[in-house]
Amino acid sequence: xxxxxxxxxxxxxxxxxxxxxxxxxxxxxxxxxxxxxxxxxxxxxxxxxxxxxxxxxxxxxxxxxxxxxxxxxxxxxxxxxxxxxxxxxxxxxxxxxxxxxxxxxxxxxxxxxxxxxxxxxxxxxxxxxxxxxxxxxxxxxxxxxxxxxxxxxxxxxxxxxxxxxxxxxxxxxxxxxxxxxxxxxxxxxxxxxxxxxxxxxxxxxxxxxxxxxxxxxxxxxxxxxxxxxxxxxxxxxxxxxxxxxxxxxxxxxxxxxxxxxxxxxxxxxxxxxxxxxxxxxxxxxxxxxxxxxxxxxxxxxxxxxxxxxxxxxxxxxxxxxxxxxxxxxxxxxxxxxxxxxxxxxxxxxxxxxxxxxxxxxxxxxxxxxxxxxxxxxxxxxxxxxxxxxxxxxxxxxxxxxx
Amino acid sequence: xxxxxxxxxxxxxxxxxxxxxxxxxxxxxxxxxxxxxxxxxxxxxxxxxxxxxxxxxxxxxxxxxxxxxxxxxxxxxxxxxxxxxxxxxxxxxxxxxxxxxxxxxxxxxxxxxxxxxxxxxxxxxxxxxxxxxxxxxxxxxxxxxxxxxxxxxxxxxxxxxxxxxxxxxxxxxxxxxxxxxxxxxxxxxxxxxxxxxxxxxxxxxxxxxxxxxxxxxxxxxxxxxxxxxxxxxxxxxxxxxxxxxxxxxxxxxxxxxxxxxxxxxxxxxxxxxxxxxxxxxxxxxxxxxxxxxxxxxxxxxxxxxxxxxxxxxxxxxxxxxxxxxxxxxxxxxxxxxxxxxxxxxxxxxxxxxxxxxxxxxxxxxxxxxxxxxxx
Numbered sequence: 001x002x003x004x005x006x007x008x009x010x011x012x013x014x015x016x017x018x019x020x021x022x023x024x025x026x027x028x029x030x031x032x033x034x035x036x037x038x039x040x041x042x043x044x045x046x047x048x049x050x051x052x053x054x055x056x057x058x059x060x061x062x063x064x065x066x067x068x069x070x071x072x073x074x075x076x077x078x079x080x081x082x083x084x085x086x087x088x089x090x091x092x093x094x095x096x097x098x099x100x101x102x103x104x105x106x107x108x109x110x111x112x113x114x115x116x117x118x119x120x121x122x123x124x125x126x127x128x129x130x131x132x133x134x135x136x137x138x139x140x141x142x143x144x145x146x147x148x149x150x151x152x153x154x155x156x157x158x159x160x161x162x163x164x165x166x167x168x169x170x171x172x173x174x175x176x177x178x179x180x181x182x183x184x185x186x187x188x189x190x191x192x193x194x195x196x197x198x199x200x201x202x203x204x205x206x207x208x209x210x211x212x213x214x215x216x217x218x219x220x221x222x223x224x225x226x227x228x229x230x231x232x233x234x235x236x237x238x239x240x241x242x243x244x245x246x247x248x249x250x251x252x253x254x255x256x257x258x259x260x261x262x263x264x265x266x267x268x269x270x271x272x273x274x275x276x277x278x279x280x281x282x283x284x285x286x287x288x289x290x291x292x293x294x295x296x297x298x299x300x301x302x303x304x305x306x307x308x309x310x311x312x313x314x315x316x317x318x319x320x321x322x323x324x325x326x327x328x329x330x331x332x333x334x335x336x337x338x339x340x341x342x343x344x345x346x347x348x349x350x351x352x353x354x355x356x357x358x359x360x361x362x363x364x365x366x367x368x369x370x371x372x373x374x375x376x377x378x379x380x381x382x383x384x385x386x387x388x389x390x391x392x393x394x395x396x397x398x399x400x401x402x
Numbered sequence: 403x404x405x406x407x408x409x410x411x412x413x414x415x416x417x418x419x420x421x422x423x424x425x426x427x428x429x430x431x432x433x434x435x436x437x438x439x440x441x442x443x444x445x446x447x448x449x450x451x452x453x454x455x456x457x458x459x460x461x462x463x464x465x466x467x468x469x470x471x472x473x474x475x476x477x478x479x480x481x482x483x484x485x486x487x488x489x490x491x492x493x494x495x496x497x498x499x500x501x502x503x504x505x506x507x508x509x510x511x512x513x514x515x516x517x518x519x520x521x522x523x524x525x526x527x528x529x530x531x532x533x534x535x536x537x538x539x540x541x542x543x544x545x546x547x548x549x550x551x552x553x554x555x556x557x558x559x560x561x562x563x564x565x566x567x568x569x570x571x572x573x574x575x576x577x578x579x580x581x582x583x584x585x586x587x588x589x590x591x592x593x594x595x596x597x598x599x600x601x602x603x604x605x606x607x608x609x610x611x612x613x614x615x616x617x618x619x620x621x622x623x624x625x626x627x628x629x630x631x632x633x634x635x636x637x638x639x640x641x642x643x644x645x646x647x648x649x650x651x652x653x654x655x656x657x658x659x660x661x662x663x664x665x666x667x668x669x670x671x672x673x674x675x676x677x678x679x680x681x682x683x684x685x686x687x688x689x690x691x692x693x694x695x696x697x698x699x700x701x702x703x704x705x706x707x708x709x710x711x712x713x714x715x716x717x718x719x720x721x722x723x724x725x726x727x728x729x730x731x732x733x734x735x736x737x738x739x740x741x742x743x744x745x746x747x748x749x750x751x752x753x754x755x756x757x758x759x760x761x762x763x764x765x766x767x768x769x770x771x772x773x774x775x776x777x
Contacts, residue, residue, distance in 0.1 A: 001405055001408075001469060001692065001695055001696050001699065001700075002403070002404045002700075003403060003405075003696060003700070004403070005403070009403075071403065260770045261770065261773060261774050261775075264767075264773070265775050267774075268776065274771060277764070279767075280763075280764050280767035280768075281760065281764065281767070283770065283771070284714060284762075284763035284764055284765070284766035284770075285714070285718075285763055285766075287711065287766050287767065287770045288690070288711040288714045288715050288766055289715075291690060291693060291707070291708070291711045291766075292685075292689045292693075292711070292715055293686075293689075294689075295405070295689035295690060295692050296685065296686065296689040298403060298692070299405050301403045301405075302403055302404055302405045305403060305404070306406070313681075313685070316678070316682040316685055319682060320682060320686060365675070368671075368674065368675040368679075369671065369674065369675075371678045371681065372668070372674035372675065373674075375678075375681065376650075376674075376677055376678065376681060377654065377658070378654065378658065378669065378674050378677065379658060379665070379666045379668050379669040380669060381671065381674075382665060382669065
């Protein structure tokens with residue numbers, strides 16, 4: 001059992017650290033409103049990281065990456081955090097969408113999009129979820145119909161779209177054949193966000209901030225070469241993205257910043273809290289969960305190092321993370337009192353942010369279904385949507401609520 | 403980064419599983435509830451070299467670490483095998499660190515040893531032991547030096563594995579509160595070992611009274627004695643993880659084969675989510691076993707935190723798993739003949755031993771508060 005780097009990893013870490021130390025003065029601050037000057041500075045910083053070999057670490061060299069493994073990716077993240085500088089701006093593009101294009105895109109698409117994506121010149125967004133398609137992603141209703149010129153006409157709505165307000169392109173899952181079964185008639189498209197008929201609207205959450213957007217498509221014309229992967233084979237392409245999403249979230253879970261020491265430091269300032277057995281019991285349980293997550297992460301890294309891809313069990317770590325953080329927010333606010341919920345309080349922000357995070361990347365319920373079926377081998381819930389053309393399914397749904 | 407088991411560790415675990423499987427330990431546990439006797443697993447432990455796991459090789463032991471010991475404890479927990487590891491191994495760790503005489507006999511399993519678990523001070527209070535009842539902990543036995551010997555007076559309740567021990571490793575407190583370790587023959591004058599009828603019949607416990615009992619002083623630092631306490635926490639955690647694995651397998655198997663309203667009960671979200679909750683707690687606890695194993699070898703300053711967190715997570719996982727297992731089986735899971743109650747008994751009793759699960763959780767709070775930056 002060993003938490004240390006191998007000699008190769010240590011020398012990679014050394015190089016990453018040296019580069020960051022040399023360029024840290026060029027980095028923008030860690031936080032800021034993502035528009036105007038700050039946004040430009042974050043794009044420029046991503047370009048620098050890419051030139052330094054610290055973006056797209058796992059991308060093949062021919063596309064500007066380093067051709068290295070997930071461990072080097074993790075080391076890069078650790079060193080960026082250690083240096084206290086911002087990460088790349090477009091984690092979703094570089095971490096999930098770029099690898100999807102590398103796996104399924106045409107040579108023209110790879111040549112056109114990957115370079116500007118890696119350097120932050122063109123930021124990307126993921127246009128998958130819809131108001132009625134979240135946990136059940138294959139239920140997307142956004143419709144792409146063939147246009148007379150061989151292209152496509154797009155209509156529908158997406159939601160929970162991070163970075164859409166400044167994205168140049170989006171990777172979008174649309175229904176192209178509703179007469180096929182739900183998972184079959186889907187196609188993945190590359191959509192220019194400045195196309196006519198695309199409307200982006202910020203979606204404010206409990207905190208008051210708009211972390212996400214809604215995106216509307218009204219008769220948006222796409223050319224034939226906008227298809228990424230096979231027509232009506234979009235589910236396969238989507239599964240690739242979701243696999244990279246698991247990897248990205250799995251590798252980043254330590255990075256959510258929920259660490260027991262940060263919570264303990266606040267409580268330590270209150271003598272009565274430190275002496276209160278109830279407070280101590282709650283702190284002890286929260287810290288236990290967070291420590292377990294750290295070592296679950298190390299176990300996952302060990303598996304990655306051996307060439308294994310994180311499976312659905314990673315969902316359990318996400319459930320623990322969110323619930324431990326919720327418990328920590330509650331405990332801290334119970335100790336500090338209403339002041340913790342004040343307008344300038346970081347805790348108020350955390351407390352407001354977490355209820356939404358509980359559903360992000362799959363609700364707790366759907367994660368438990370997947371883990372129960374795929375890890376424990378429990379039988380699936382009976383399904384009413386298997387083998388039914390999507391159009392019929394929708395008709396049945398409308399009938400049921402009529 | 404490597405948190406995987408080494409080939410030797412895989413082998414150790416497989417060998418433990420194999421040798422324990424030769425005894426029908428679960429069946430025997432049922433028998434014990436009806437007044438029968440348990441199989442004697444000591445020869446199995448001795449042949450496998452478990453008494454010497456933590457004893458140096460030049461003293462006849464295997465010179466292994468806490469994580470290896472935890473792997474064996476986990477296998478014992480899976481089948482509720484009454485191998486006296488949690489009392490034995492902390493005692494051997496102290497004897498080994500103290501360079502005690504006669505270690506070869508201990509390593510060879512010729513001299514069963516048990517430790518009187520003494521909890522290190524946490525908030526100003528001194529060294530304490532388990533009380534016969536109630537929330538107030540008992541003071542560690544009073545220790546007076548007498549030449550090479552130590553004279554001990556005091557009592558400790560619910561001492562694991564004491565009934566079969568020839569030799570007791572005791573932590574007493576000197577007048578100034580400093581811990582004093584001694585090896586006391588169980589047959590010495592002034593020593594009473596009174597076996598307790600245990601709610602979990604696979605767990606041998608005794609109340610131990612020392613009335614001017616004379617033992618040999620052990621040259622052990624306070625740190626060694628603290629480490630022994632946390633080692634016991636880690637071993638209890640490992641045993642519990644094994645027991646959780648067993649209950650989860652039992653419950654999943656039943657949820658797949660039992661049908662209601664035309665489908666397997668495991669297809670219902672209520673049941674499925676209950677069982678994934680057991681898995682979630684199990685995997686968290688398992689990760690913390692790795693933390694404790696790592697800290698024992700490479701991060702001694704974190705061992706108290708790691709072992710306490712492991713006990714806390716594994717203890718509450720077992721509580722939860724034992725109840726979930728009974729609930730998944732329905733009424734039949736709560737009957738005398740069923741296996742599920744044996745694990746429930748294990749959970750109920752273990753939760754209250756050696757400072758309790760709640761004590762370990764509190765210790766986690768103590769450690770993280772101490773490590774946090776001051777205002």
